[in-house]
Amino acid sequence: MPQDIFGQSIKYIKGVGEARAKLLSRLGLFTLSDALNYFPREYEDRTTLKRISELVDGEECSIKGNLVSEAAETRPRRNLTITKALVTDGSAFLSLTWFNQGYIKNSLKVGEEYVFFGRIKRTGMRMEMHNPVMEKAENQGKSTGRILPVYPLTKGITQTHVRNLVENALAQAQGKYQETLPNTLRQAYKLCEISFSYEQIHFPKSLAHMAEARKRLVFEELLLLQLGLFKMKGTSSAQKGLRFGEVDMEPLLKELPFSLTDAQQRTFEEIKADMESDKRMNRLVQGDVGSGKTIIAVMALYKAVKNGYQGAFMVPTEILAEQHYQSIAPLLEKLGVSVRLLTGSMKKKAKEEVKELVRNGYVDILVGTHAVLEDDAIFANLGLVVTDEQHRFGVRQRARLSIKGENPDLLVMTATPIPRTLSLVLYGDLDVSVIDTLPPNRKPIKTYAVDESMRQRIYDFIRKQVAEGRQAYIVCPLVEDSEEIEAESAEGLAERIRDQELAGLRVGLIHGKMKAQEKEATMRAYVDGQLDVLVSTTVIEVGVNVPNATLMVIENAERFGLAQLHQLRGRVGRGAHQSYCILFNQSKSAISKQRMEIMTKSNDGFVISEKDLELRGPGDVFGVRQHGLPEFRIANLYRDMDILKEVQGAVKDILDRNLLETPEYQLLKARLQRFFEVKFKELSLN
Numbered sequence: 292m293p294q295d296i297f298g299q300s301i302k303y304i305k306g307v308g309e310a311r312a313k314l315l316s317r318l319g320l321f322t323l324s325d326a327l328n329y330f331p332r333e334y335e336d337r338t339t340l341k342r343i344s345e346l347v348d349g350e351e352c353s354i355k356g357n358l359v360s361e362a363a364e365t366r367p368r369r370n371l372t373i374t375k376a377l378v379t380d381g382s383a384f385l386s387l388t389w390f391n392q393g394y395i396k397n398s399l400k401v402g403e404e405y406v407f408f409g410r411i412k413r414t415g416m417r418m419e420m421h422n423p424v425m426e427k428a429e430n431q432g433k434s435t436g437r438i439l440p441v442y443p444l445t446k447g448i449t450q451t452h453v454r455n456l457v458e459n460a461l462a463q464a465q466g467k468y469q470e471t472l473p474n475t476l477r478q479a480y481k482l483c484e485i486s487f488s489y490e491q492i493h494f495p496k497s498l499a500h501m502a503e504a505r506k507r508l509v510f511e512e513l514l515l516l517q518l519g520l521f522k523m524k525g526t527s528s529a530q531k532g533l534r535f536g537e538v539d540m541e542p543l544l545k546e547l548p549f550s551l552t553d554a555q556q557r558t559f560e561e562i563k564a565d566m567e568s569d570k571r572m573n574r575l576v577q578g579d580v581g582s583g584k585t586i587i588a589v590m591a592l593y594k595a596v597k598n599g600y601q602g603a604f605m606v607p608t609e610i611l612a613e614q615h616y617q618s619i620a621p622l623l624e625k626l627g628v629s630v631r632l633l634t635g636s637m638k639k640k641a642k643e644e645v646k647e648l649v650r651n652g653y654v655d656i657l658v659g660t661h662a663v664l665e666d667d668a669i670f671a672n673l674g675l676v677v678t679d680e681q682h683r684f685g686v687r688q689r690a691r692l693s694i695k696g697e698n699p700d701l702l703v704m705t706a707t708p709i710p711r712t713l714s715l716v717l718y719g720d721l722d723v724s725v726i727d728t729l730p731p732n733r734k735p736i737k738t739y740a741v742d743e744s745m746r747q748r749i750y751d752f753i754r755k756q757v758a759e760g761r762q763a764y765i766v767c768p769l770v771e772d773s774e775e776i777e778a779e780s781a782e783g784l785a786e787r788i789r790d791q792e793l794a795g796l797r798v799g800l801i802h803g804k805m806k807a808q809e810k811e812a813t814m815r816a817y818v819d820g821q822l823d824v825l826v827s828t829t830v831i832e833v834g835v836n837v838p839n840a841t842l843m844v845i846e847n848a849e850r851f852g853l854a855q856l857h858q859l860r861g862r863v864g865r866g867a868h869q870s871y872c873i874l875f876n877q878s879k880s881a882i883s884k885q886r887m888e889i890m891t892k893s894n895d896g897f898v899i900s901e902k903d904l905e906l907r908g909p910g911d912v913f914g915v916r917q918h919g920l921p922e923f924r925i926a927n928l929y930r931d932m933d934i935l936k937e938v939q940g941a942v943k944d945i946l947d948r949n950l951l952e953t954p955e956y957q958l959l960k961a962r963l964q965r966f967f968e969v970k971f972k973e974l975s976l977n
Contacts, residue, residue, distance in 0.1 A: 532571030578726030600674025838866030
């Protein structure tokens with residue numbers, strides 16, 4: 292869309308003004324374009340009229356009937372007005388009830404015919420409709436007799452406000468859209484044109500029209516994303532990379548106290564092939580918690596060093612950096628490879644010393660946090676960059692590390708299990724390897740879903756584990772108590788169990804609002820065994836290895852996604868002892884029960900993330916944001932898998948035939964350029 296009219300402030304749309312524009316900004320609506328792209332989350336079909344005799348308890352529907360009694364008003368208590376009326380369509384009678392809508396009484400006339408839309412409630416033998424929307428039968432078409440969009444709202448903004456806003460935005464935009472999809476592409480994939488799409492996605496004449504409009508808009512959104520990611524991938528894979536020679540891995544493998552699994556061997560072969568080609572490696576290794584990704588990274592780093600290059604291993608937290616350093620350094624130093632650690636909290640003198648050694652080529656592998664990205668962290672000859680927990684480092688940060696050498700190879704790792712169906716979308720800029728089996732010596736974590744009645748037994752079990760010398764985590768979804776959400780808060784729970792249920796045990800607390808140093812200190816005390824129980828929000832989700840922790844208790848488990856629950860569960864089960872995960876489920880809903888069942892029956896992160904996607908849709912399975920990708924405005928990756936497959940076919944065709952360089956594709960190319968500049972510069976998480 293050209294920016295002239297579409298970029299203008301929302302306050303200039305009829306009926307908005309300064310005050311309402313401020314409220315709308317909470318919904319992320321700032322411009323005319325934002326209003327047009329604020330898509331409905333569902334629709335109310337008010338087109339179908341039902342006979343009163345056919346009404347069913349709980350359904351929303353429209354009826355047409357004559358008013359047979361004067362509207363009666365009662366005030367059972369202060370601040371409550373109830374207005375009642377009776378209508379018939381000849382098949383039966385229906386009671387109508389409005390709460391605190393006194394003006395309704397004067398709008399109704401006995402004998403007149405009206406259309407009413409609302410939810411049906413059965414009380415004994417009588418059918419009622421509560422707070423119905425109404426119109427005179429002769430005037431129907433504004434509030435009834437049509438399909439109306441339902442939008443996400445914020446305080447102070449109603450459906451009527453948003454509907455009027457969008458209707459006025461559509462009127463202003465009429466005839467001014469620019470069609471960026473070439474005709475040949477639209478014909479090949481049966482896509483409607485742009486103005487029809489916007490009109491019918493908001494105020495469809497029929498559900499079939501809405502589906503047509505939605506397909507086009509989803510296709511376009513996914514097409515831009517995929518082309519953007521492939522463009523990014525193209526720019527990195529087109530670059531010449533370093534060509535590493537063969538290296539005998541036996542000396543390293545002999546030092547390991549275990550044998551590699553088939554999945555680890557296969558993954559390393561893929562990495563080896565990348566490193567030995569002259570194309571720059573840009574690979575993601577995806578493996579469940581405990582699948583042995585770190586040793587694969589170490590093997591790749593060893594190969595780089597034996598080829599005369601330096602390696603960088605970047606992780607998101609200082610504790611994780613220290614743990615990796617402590618496990619890698621003794622192993623590699625035996626083989627003549629020098630390893631050093633660089634973190635933000637190191638004393639200035641120690642930092643300078645490490646940086647100087649790296650700069651002069653005396654350090655082969657540097658393990659560190661974001662400190663590795665600092666401008667004065669200069670490498671003599673950087674050949675391989677490894678980043679762990681890739682979603683904590685956005686594309687921009689990976690790029691910053693990459694430019695510290697002459698196109699070094701890049702290996703990124705994540706334990707966040709992404710469903711196979713989504714890997715391509717989320718990591719279009721990376722080749723993907725999957726370590727899909729766990730080492731044979733890992734004991735599955737025993738998982739139980741319980742309700743409040745089991746609380747005392749769980750606390751007794753925590754005491755038993757601690758008495759045996761083990762440690763426990765308790766994870767809460769909130770930091771502070773909130774009246775709106777009745778979930779255990781980390782602070783409230785830590786205080787209570789310290790004084791009551793777990794009095795006498797050493798209880799620590801860690802949450803996102805604490806300063807980084809406080810978090811590090813508490814986590815370190817837990818790692819060192821100075822705390823028995825760690826109460827936490829999900830800040831412990833990533834990384835740290837505490838082999839002595841054998842019990843994970845998750846409060847309000849229904850508030851977490853399955854993939855997130857699986858990540859949390861993976862914090863235990865890292866030592867020789869049997870580990871357990873207890874899920875406190877406060878919800879009685881069938882879907883919540885189903886989700887808990889999946890957790891208790893499966894320890895496979897890939898299976899779990901597929902189910903999570905299926906049950907919740909991808910909106911926030913991981914938070915697409917978490918992966919540093921632009922959020923989808925309309926696409927739903929689970930629901931729209933068929934469209935995604937079509938898009939992938941289109942992208943392949945466009946790139947294979949170099950269509951972006953043809954005159955017909957110039958508008959799409961320009962649009963992609965704008966999308967790329969705006970969206971992809973955001974691809975970073977700090």
